[in-house]
Structure formats: structure tokens, C-alpha cells
Amino acid sequence: NEYRKNLAEIFIKSLEENGLDWKKEWHQTQARPFNAKSNAHYRGINLFRLMMESMNKGYNDPRWATFNQVKDMGCSLKGAKGTGVLIEYWFPYDREEKKAITWKKFKEETGGVPDERYILSVKYSTVFNAKYIEGIKPLPLPEKREIVIDELVETLSKEMDVEILNDGDGRAFYRPKEDKIHLPEKDD
Numbered sequence: 349n350e351y352r353k354n355l356a357e358i359f360i361k362s363l364e365e366n367g368l369d370w371k372k373e374w375h376q377t378q379a380r381p382f383n384a385k386s387n388a389h390y391r392g393i394n395l396f397r398l399m400m401e402s403m404n405k406g407y408n409d410p411r412w413a414t415f416n417q418v419k420d421m422g423c424s425l426k427g428a429k430g431t432g433v434l435i436e437y438w439f440p441y442d443r444e445e446k447k448a449i450t451w452k453k454f455k456e457e458t459g460g461v462p463d464e465r466y467i468l469s470v471k472y473s474t475v476f477n478a479k480y481i482e483g484i485k486p487l488p489l490p491e492k493r494e495i496v497i498d499e500l501v502e503t504l505s506k507e508m509d510v511e512i513l514n515d516g517d518g519r520a521f522y523r524p525k526e527d528k529i530h531l532p533e534k535d536d
Contacts, residue, residue, distance in 0.1 A: 350473065351436060355397055362404055384411035384478055384521070385421055394435040401433050402477070409487050411478035418481055428480035434472050441469040 349506055364382050381398035382389045390412070398412060412433070418425055440454035441447070443465055450458075458466050505512045510522075512529045520531050 351434065352393075353402075354434075355393065358400060358404075359398075362400060366468065379500040381408040381410045381412055383417070383475075384413040384484060386482065387418040390435070397435060398433060398475075405431075405477075407477045407479055409478040411481075411487065412477070413481060414473050414475055418476065421481075422482035423481050425476055425480050426482040430474050431480055432474035434478055435475055437471045438468055439468050439471070443467060468476070485528065 358485070381402065388394070401407070402410070413421070414437075415425065434473075439448050440451060440462075442449050446457050448469070454460070462468055466498055478487070504510075509511060510527055512530055512531060514531050514533050519531075522529050
């Protein structure tokens with residue numbers, strides 16, 4: 349409960365400071381957070397938490413790792429004091445055997461519902477953004493492609509007498525009232 353309360357407070361503070369002036373960029377400027385060692389993407393509340401942290405702190409690198417993972421990768425943390433972010437990992441636990449079990453076994457044994465023997469347990473870990481991981485390989489930048497309008501699209505536009513506007517409003521849609529197709533700017 350304390351973890352969830354803390355996350356709610358961070359979210360509320362962000363809304364108070366930044367308001368609701370959010371604008372979706374057409375091109376993806378911030379990749380989904382993932383673990384720097386395993387390459388697994390974070391999900392659920394951890395995804396939300398790390399996206400909030402990245403937005404609030406201006407992190408451009410989507411990679412995160414625990415202290416031990418940083419060491420295992422042969423790297424070190426530099427200037428990371430106070431920057432760690434708490435995330436949670438839920439797992440099924442067998443009380444009789446006193447050990448964690450797989451989600452598959454949990455579903456087979458309980459139908460996915462905790463009972464007297466099988467419960468859900470949580471473990472918290474602190475992760476650090478790659479900005480503070482010294483020795484980590486640079487994040488490969490996505491290739492910037494030259495976008496060329498397909499002649500077929502232009503031909504269809506002319507033949508169907510439907511104008512295509514690259515007006516850059518961040519969405520791609522057809523507006524029947526004006527009989528026009530709106531797309532983001534070509535560079536986006």
C-alpha cells in the first residue's frame with residue numbers, strides 16, 4: 349500500500365506541476381522502458397512508474413538495471429545516489445514447499461486464484477537509469493529513413509478525388525465532412 353500511495357503522490361505532483369498539456373508526438377521519441385541486462389520490457393505498474401520517472405527527470409535512455417545487474421554487466425554506477433526507482437515483481441509462492449513457483453504451475457494448481465497453499469508474493473527492487481551506468485554500451489539510435497511518397501498513394505488520391513494533407517496535427521485520419529485525408533508531416 350505504501351508503494352502505491354507513493355506512486356499516486358508522484359503522479360499527482362506531476363499533474364500539478366505539468367498540468368494536462370500532453371501532446372502525442374507522431375514519431376516515437378521515448379522508447380518503452382526495458383531492463384538493460386535482460387532486454388525484457390517492463391509492464392504494468394512498473395512501466396507506468398518508469399515512464400513517469402523518465403518524463404519527470406528528462407531521461408532519454410529507456411534502459412534500467414539493478415545495482416547487481418550493473419555489476420554483472422561489468423559496469424558501475426556514477427552519480428546515481430538518490431536516483432534509484434523502486435519497482436515491484438509479483439510471483440506465486442508455495443507455502444508448503446516454502447519456495448517460488450512458476451506462473452504456469454500456479455495456474456494449473458489454483459486456476460489462477462490464490463488459496464491456502466499458493467499465494468502471491470511481491471519483491472521490490474531498486475533500478476537505475478542507464479544515464480548513471482558507466483561503461484554501458486551506447487543505445488543504438490533508430491535509423492532515420494528517407495520517406496518517399498508512394499506513387500500509388502498519389503494516384504489513388506487523384507483518382508478518388510480525395511486530397512491528402514500533411515498538416516502535422518499528430519494524427520492520421522479521414523474526415524468525411526471535408527472528404528480529406530490528414531496525415532502527420534512527412535518528416536514525422
